[in-house]
Amino acid sequence: MTRQLLDTVGVADATPDEKQPYAELGLADDEYARIRDILGRRPTQAELAMYSIMWSEHCSYKSSKVHLRQFGQKNPKTPRLLAGIGENAGVVAIDEHLAVTFKVESHNHPSFVEPKQGAATGVGGIIRDIIAMGARPIAVMDSLRFGELSHPDTARVLPGVVEGVGHYGNCVGLPNIGGETLFDPCYQGNPLVNALSVGVLPRERLQSMQASGVGNVVILLGAKTGRDGIGGVSVLASATFTEDDDSDSRPSVQVGDPFTEKLLIEACLELFDAGLVVGIQDLGGAGLTCALSETAAAGDGGMHVALERVPLRAEGMEPHDILASESQERMLAIVAPANVEQVLARARRWGLLATAIGEVTDTGRLVVDYHGQTVVDVPPASLADEGPVYHRPLSEPNDLALIAVDRAETLPRPATDEEIRRTVLDMAASPNLCDKSWITEQYDSSVFGNTVLGTPHDAGVVRLDERTGVGIAISLDGNGRYARLDPYTGAQLALAEAYRNVAVTGATPIAVTDCLNFGSPEDPHVMWQFERAVTGIADGCQKLGIPVTGGNVSFYNQTGREAIHPTPVIGVLGVIDDVSRRIPLGFGQTGDTIAMIGTTGEELSGSEWAWATHRHLGGVPPKVDFDHEMKLADLLSRLAGTEQLAAAHDLSEGGLAQALVEAICHSEMGANILLPEGADPFTYLFSESTGRVLIVIPRGQELAVRGACEQRGLPITPLGVVDASTDGLHLRDHFDIGRAELEGAWKGRIAAHLGE
Amino acid sequence: MSARIGIVTFPGSLDDRDAARAVRLGGAEPVALWHDDAVLKSVDAVFLPGGFSYGDYLRCGAIARFSEVMGVVREAASRGMPVLGVCNGFQVLCESHLLPGALVRNAHLRYRNRPARMRVESVDTAWTNEYAPGAEVVFPAKHGEGRYVADEATLDRLEANGQVVFRYLDNPNGAMRDIAGIANEAGNVVGLMPHPEHAVEALTGPSTDGLGIVASVLAARPASRTFDQPV
Amino acid sequence: MARVVVDVMLKSEILDPQGEAVLGALPRLGVNDVKSVRIGKRVEIEFDDEGVESEHSDDAAAKALEQSQIIADQLLANPVIENFTVSVLDEDAA
Amino acid sequence: MARVVVDVMLKSEILDPQGEAVLGALPRLGVNDVKSVRIGKRVEIEFDDEGVESEHSDDAAAKALEQSQIIADQLLANPVIENFTVSVLDEDAA
């Protein structure tokens, strides 16, 4: 393998007409022209690689930027927000001392190619965003979508993804406190793996990604750099290698090492606490390229890097390989010269590699040398902040009007009591509603000893401070079917559900993160869906008075020309002053009253019933009422504070029937239910009207609870009583289902489908 | 002065803070011990917590065995100091030959997290003397490699000597003879897979049965005895 | 009785955290001159000879090898990150 | 550059659920004449030759083998459940 001359800045100057594979790297003609313009010459290979990565959709948000601006414009002003959109993750104040940072991110495509490692590195990546804010990661969540549960490829992808999420989280020692798992044929060739992490920090430990302070040293922490994930820029290889090199050796798959990540967490926190770092940034997608250009652009504007100092895992790596590598478990720290020795020593104590690779300058240029020859010399902001911005065309999908009139409310319904009874069982056994413990049992949920509520609760609740009892609640929700019918309302429904799930635990929602999974932005229909969804979320958050603090956009989720359902996944964070007052899922004690807050309308379009029993998707999704949601949240946090509820459970997919099934199976108690006069049992059980919560009121509190509802104008309907002696669901005047039969339907489905 | 219980942090230990909380809630003083320091800081007992030491690569606990601290732990254990290993800590004790047998991949091949019901089979150990004989306890069990194996002769010996300390009531991993935890012959070294330190608060655990572990080692503490390396 | 061994190793460019961890532990054993450790799987497959008994043992071996190739390719190795080799074990080595 | 392979297999009396799982999956691949599958580890150790360079390569191999024996015995295999074999890899097979 003989190497040709290094493509230095000098060489680039001297050979202006050299043909460059910019199109193969995904750069448009005008983008390439702009790069030449910025540099006043042709880019070197390393520079070309850097621009191609930083100006990609994934890093530059070039298609989504113009729409995401709405979040900033509509976000309510709140003193809680300590860091917002644009940072590695949003940070919100919890009390005088503590702040919390959280974010959700996608790792969809890698998880299809290599389910276990793809999912694992997705978890690893989001954890490093949390560390970069100065926080200790304290929990993870995962939102998963697969094709049909019965499809053979799901048997490959699902166990791998779950193993990856579990392995990485378990091994770094983070409890998994919730998530969702849904199945739909639209995700067959394009599963979704969205991972959320949350961390806690003393407010004064908040870190920045600024490379400031001329003369400060740039230190690379963590794993060695290999060829991981450089598939994209490998077209440059043929230009530099005379002898062809095995293309197999340029894997796009990255393998995670949670052990090194754990060491990174501990070492970084020690460095923060000792006040040894000026700036910190994780290396995620786009690796060093992104970390160097973002820290330099955010800081004093200049940086000099000696690339040959980067510890390598593979032989024969070229400068552009090193810059583009997405090797996992690495962070970049900016450190004052006087502290360098200490930083290196502390890293060594944790068994972590740490290497000084450059320093901050005031040149306004990011200069990268390789063995003394300059291969990169660019203004860092041109990479990090000044990428292309597109105003892509939008157009409403042609079929939407037709779909809207194809309402599920007109579908044939179960008529007799026996048919309704059968439907309850069939729905409980359906892939989207069945018990997910085959998945969640592969996740540690109790490490740290602070998990107050985990799966199968509506939201995860974690204690932050043992002395004060203050804690947080988080829920992650999305519904691609609703969003397919109406992306604006669908996104708002996801927001409303996550908000309500948090409220149901007694916590007060305070902030939002989102992961927007869509098809190709080059498709005007997809772009329209995207714009509607973003607007829906921004409008919803404005009404709810809680800001979007960060998130992630994942485009190109499609198989051929077939895009997935637009799938905005929303994470809502809430705060609860005293976690011992949280409201659990379940039934309390015999004699407690079961009631429902909210109104049940005939809303079946997009419902789980329409899908599970008719494979039908049409009509318009349920209505959202944010005023109502806010009143509901206020009520629940009040009732939690006064300990006037024994239990609560959000009504969502599958409606009241499913909420009862879950409460019965979880509490191992029975429910005697009497539907209100004149209520149609089918509609009452299966409608998916939103804003509804099943509550359990301890004896003696009924009047007080009713009063609190009336005071807020919230309709409350008594439904029955808890009965520990009769076990199962008893619907007076209609039917009985014993608990054994319910559990037989609900449990063990996933294992059975996977052949275990 | 309250008893001092050392808690070892290996690279990859995860439950060290949780073990410290359990020790505190149980009325003793937690003392942090570092894997790379051959010092026991005058502790009265040592707790090897769960986690994935060295990533649990190769075999769980295999690499941790070679740490500096394990040299002094082994020495102190031979002089009677109480040593507890939970989950990864149990694996480290087996790999270090402080306890017989080995912990291998769960029979069902998956990591599984489920509360484990167990019977306390022996109360003649430094870590279980405060439990009622035959008491039922519930601790979270969460591991991928927790199936206890040993040859028949060893198993028979363990049974005969009362060295089987905890036995599963619903075996979660295929462990031989439903063994969840064992002791050495002297009863000062105990290892178990399920996590007592995650069963110390009603708010966060499936029970508070784990507090009995700390209570036991407090009760077992000889009046004035130090297990530090002789100088 | 044909016995086949399938060795499955991570591709050389793929990170092997297991191997790295072992490498890092070797100095504790007093071993300092190891450059790299890679850890993979060794799968021993033992074939049944019924039905092949009467044929030549060479044929049995060839068939076992061919079948093992399929098993390795479809089940034992993940082609995205792993390579494998298949070899017949000597009768007497068994 | 000496390369050594250490094969670590579970003792035959220890249940190998992973091997069993593979065995159980074989009929789905159309393979029905496998009697048993055992899954173990293959560890490839590559030694540094600095300092040994000048010596005979045979010596280097012998030393590598000896060291690998120690590594396998102390670290790579757990004698309670596993057996191991150590062998030098051919230079050219590398």
Ligand SMILES: Nc1ncnc2c1ncn2[C@@H]1O[C@H](COP(=O)(O)OP(=O)(O)O)[C@@H](O)[C@H]1O
């Ligand atoms: N992939 C997953 N990871 C973690 N928790 C999950 C996952 N899938 C489902 N869950 C948990 O299972 C429970 C039931 O899920 P789901 O039916 O989606 O709840 P809900 O309808 O309240 O949103 C919830 O506690 C949820 O957090």
Ligand SMILES: [Mg+2]
């Ligand atoms: Mg939900």
